[in-house]
Amino acid sequence: MTRMTRFVGGLALVAALSAPLAVAQAQTATSDRQIMQGLSAVVNDDPSLTAQVLRQMAQNAVDKNLPLTLDKSEIAKRLDKLAQITVQIQFALGSAIIRPESYGTLGAIADAMHHPILLNYRFIVVGNTDTTGTRAVNLKLSQQRADAIVRALVTVFDVSPDRLEAVGLGQEALQVPSKPQDPINRRVQIFTIGTVGAMPKPVPTNAP
Amino acid sequence: MFRFAFASAALLLSVMTGAASAQTMSYAEAGALIAKSCGPSIERFCAKDNLGSGDLYQCLQKRGNQVPDQCGADYQNALASIAKRVAAQRDAFRICEPSIREFCAGVQPGDARLLDCLLTASKVVAPTCKQVLLDAGWQ
Numbered sequence: 001m002t003r004m005t006r007f008v009g010g011l012a013l014v015a016a017l018s019a020p021l022a023v024a025q026a027q028t029a030t031s032d033r034q035i036m037q038g039l040s041a042v043v044n045d046d047p048s049l050t051a052q053v054l055r056q057m058a059q060n061a062v063d064k065n066l067p068l069t070l071d072k073s074e075i076a077k078r079l080d081k082l083a084q085i086t087v088q089i090q091f092a093l094g095s096a097i098i099r100p101e102s103y104g105t106l107g108a109i110a111d112a113m114h115h116p117i118l119l120n121y122r123f124i125v126v127g128n129t130d131t132t133g134t135r136a137v138n139l140k141l142s143q144q145r146a147d148a149i150v151r152a153l154v155t156v157f158d159v160s161p162d163r164l165e166a167v168g169l170g171q172e173a174l175q176v177p178s179k180p181q182d183p184i185n186r187r188v189q190i191f192t193i194g195t196v197g198a199m200p201k202p203v204p205t206n207a208p
Numbered sequence: 209m210f211r212f213a214f215a216s217a218a219l220l221l222s223v224m225t226g227a228a229s230a231q232t233m234s235y236a237e238a239g240a241l242i243a244k245s246c247g248p249s250i251e252r253f254c255a256k257d258n259l260g261s262g263d264l265y266q267c268l269q270k271r272g273n274q275v276p277d278q279c280g281a282d283y284q285n286a287l288a289s290i291a292k293r294v295a296a297q298r299d300a301f302r303i304c305e306p307s308i309r310e311f312c313a314g315v316q317p318g319d320a321r322l323l324d325c326l327l328t329a330s331k332v333v334a335p336t337c338k339q340v341l342l343d344a345g346w347q
Binding site for chain 2: 110111
């Protein structure tokens with residue numbers, strides 16, 4: 001697609017792309033183009049998977065202190081089916097302050113969300129931690145971090161707040177459950193979850 | 209000295225004196241520019257302020273004489289470019305509507321089909337439409 005090729009930017013973006021049902025979850029992407037492709041591959045819409053449902057699943061796992069298994073958690077399995085990208089956003093240690101080195105990555109996400117291909121879609125921004133630290137604290141911190149990303153996308157890069165929801169999943173959706181303390185599990189995922197509304201009708205042909 | 213007011217006046221001037229044809233930065237470039245010019249100052253003086261909270265800019269201003277001029281100028285440039293691109297993306301449909309009526313009638317809006325049509329017809333679409341697509345970063 002010629003339009004897509006124009007998106008290859010010089011930005012050294014460490015993004016892991018995973019199209020729905022893709023086997024390679026942690027594939028490294030390096031361009032805006034891959035953000036776009038990851039987010040626009042909406043083939044597995046799951047209307048029952050909302051931000052609220054995700055938060056409840058995570059809170060439930062923390063409250064009951066559910067054991068971590070070597071398999072992916074139920075939350076992670078359901079999320080795997082959605083169009084998504086995984087990006088690394090650098091935060092200050094133990095806080096929700098986004099480090100300046102990641103401002104460009106936030107902009108790249110905004111570039112994709114403002115493109116006509118994605119303009120009619122809504123997204124969930126999910127924050128994840130590894131298992132270092134306390135489970136409940138991880139859940140809270142990841143929510144604060146997801147909130148910070150959404151706030152920056154809305155206030156600095158003018159993405160409509162109606163299109164974004166922030167969810168912190170703490171350590172409840174590990175990328176690599178067999179290595180729960182691996183930093184690879186610390187990541188931000190963005191999922192395409194549905195449309196804003198119906199598109200308008202085509203403009204009519206001018207009458208002769 | 210961190211001259212926000214000056215930078216802003218200079219920017220306004222450059223917009224007025226025909227920078228209209230200049231392409232806007234991508235949002236990624238704008239974010240990276242702020243990071244490049246202001247990152248060290250932000251980490252040093254404003255480590256508790258988040259991008260998008262509104263406090264970051266104020267914090268840098270307060271530290272005026274300790275923050276490089278380049279940071280003030282580039283921060284302003286980045287914000288101005290973002291604003292211009294936002295406006296272009298908002299106005300693109302309205303500005304391009306005559307061209308859409310002429311060349312893309314019957315095209316179902318969505319999934320960038322109208323944009324594809326306009327870009328395919330770029331040799332004949334109105335110059336104002338081409339400019340707004342350029343400013344929107346959609347060419």
